[in-house]
Amino acid sequence: MSELFDQFLIESRELLDGIGAGLLRLERNLEDKAAVNELFRAFHTLKGGTALFDWPAFTHLVHAAEDLLASVRSGEVAATADLIDRLFAVADQSSRWIDHIAEHGGLPADAGERARVLEERLRAVPGDAVPDVTLPDAFGWLRDLSREEREALRAAGPALTAIAYDPDPECFFNGDDPLALCRRIPRLVLLRVEAAEPLPDLAALDPYRCLLRIRAISAAPAGDVAPAFRTAPDQVRIAPVPADLVGPAPAPPPAAPAPGAATMAEAILGEQRRILALDAAPGELEGRLASVERTAVNVLTALGRSGEVAAVQAAAASARAVGRPGPLANHLATLLAAVAAEATEAKLSEPAEPRTARRALRVEPERVDRLLSLVGELAVAKNRLPPLVRQAEGDRALARTLREVTDTIDGLSDELQNAVLRLRMLPLATVLQPLPRMVRDLAQRLGKRIELQVGGERTEADKDVLDVLGEPLIHLVRNAVDHGIEAPERRAAAGKPEAGTIRIDARQDKDSVVIEIADDGGGIDAAAVRRKAVENGVIDADRAAALSDAEALPLILLPGVSTARAVTDLSGRGVGMDAVRTAVELAGGRVEIASELGQGTRVRLVLPLTMVITPVMVVEAAEGLFGIPTSAVAEVAKVPAADIQRVKHAESVVLRGQLIPVFRLRRLLALPDGEGDGKTATVLVLRLDREPVGLLVDGIRDRLDAVLKPLSGVLATLRGYSGTAELSDGRLLPVINLRELL
């Protein structure tokens, strides 16, 4: 629709995130006044946003939550776990609506009904200080009153009587005329005649069956209203209107628009004025005037300035009369000035929240990616300089200058690259944020008590890394809740505090981001892991028996090994840790696991800070060039060719007293056998898992920072490669996926 609409979506999502966090804080400490205040403000602002568009169900629901929080703030209602649950339900519903609005531009058809149900839940406060807030079902409609209707009620006085009259469908045959009965209601403030069910088309309508129902409000006491319905006492319900429905006297909703509302209203009115200033084709003016008029009226109503609606309508009428937008445009200018003044005032009177921060720049990810690919091309172009320097070695002065220029460009290109990569960095908070809520809900379902501590949310990592991280993290935390932390009685029996603790810590470690998920639960039984691994043929029994506990634990990361005793609906069946490992390794990271039976488990995810630029070593094999990710290379060893020993088909070399198995890259790639220069062999010592592995190559050509492009098309099925990089001379360098190859 408009930028304003997009802004609303972004801001409401942020507000809802804040609401989720605030509710969790309040739950930890039910006396947390600051949390109540923040929640109140967040709901209030959200309400202001919804009121600018025409979504009464949304506005009412959020308003009800705000009201409830107001009662908590004033001490009338106590914050309880149950109350927090109900507010969570409102926040969840709001999130779903925001998603729906983002996709369809409006609320779903059942919004009114859902809002009503949730509002009833919100109001049904057990042991509430104000007992009359509960209302029989027949009066749910009282909550759907329009703003004008509410105002009329407020003007009519404090003691109101609600009437729900559902005439018998056969009543016409008894001589009843429901509408005529309503004329006898004393001090009528509101009367709605509506269809009890959608009316059929006229042709299908039985005119002698009454399908209408009547909802009314009177300013007279119930005792005075009842006699009007003497002839139909069984079809009518009469009850006093709860005071809070009309709107609490100190802060009636329209009179207190959200702080941001005036600013938003200013923007909307300005936009309307711009629309009026556009050239209108003949015949278009009418529609445009009507739309501007409608919008302006909505804005005024939302701002609680209903009194000025008539003036807008008059201005629109005179614009229509003269056939030019002038009168309405002029009136809008006046309004705009008044609203702008209010917006400034609102800004000034706003509490000194940390709102003074400069406005964040929101950039489309595609633009950053474009910038990044340019930087990648620059890095490739830069890679062509060192050969030039070598060529120029005949001319020492030229060579020196060239080298200086090369160094400068190298430095600048590195800085540029870092700067662009930083643009893609996001705080880990974005992936850690859903966890507290998830832990809370799961723990509740499982009857466990769990405290979640999260640290290092401000650690940053590349957006792509975060995307990879989300799922495994959720999985690991679920595991900790589900299988890690024991039930309170078991913990008590083991002499532990009843509430378990899960601690998530994120930090940056050189070029990696490290996330640790630790729980003080039952730990993993290494013996069970060993047994399961043997059962599933992952490892043979002898080797399993030889493993220490610490060495056996990582087996749980392999497919088909899971020690969950009970299958719950939370973590599925034995796919968990394997999926975590696969996802993390695909992103170039690794998973470490440590656990002590009875004491707890610690899982550590180590991921590269950025995924986009991969340093690779260019190696040669059978006159072809291949890339090996530098991160996997622990050491480059030049050894006499004779030192490579052959035992049957397996080859190995002894380096500093350690026996290392050696694989020949030529054989792995099915290239013709042959030696390098025949005397010395170049062995890359790779550290993939625990054991070092040697990779014999013909030679090392270069190192470069490669922008890795995934293989596409038919090549995508080649599992031995993780992608290609472009060499300085434009050739493509296949980069080897060592894990697949070895």
Place this chain on the structure above:
Amino acid sequence: MPIRYDGAVARFEGACGVEEALPLSDWLLATPDVRLDLGACTELHTAVLQVLMAARRPVDVAPEDAFLKRWLPSPLWGEGGP
């Protein structure tokens, strides 16, 4: 006759009782582009109102009767208001 049919115009006058519902319904079904004039209507039986609501055609002239003018459901008034 509380409702007078004059070509495509129906004029509601005085108290329009339940007996008007069926003829009004038939007339509305048979007549395209009707004009509904409730100006002189002082009482409208619920059954007649229901026919008007089901017809989903706006009333052209609103009743002068204060109760009816104030409380008849707004969809009856079409775009223009009462």
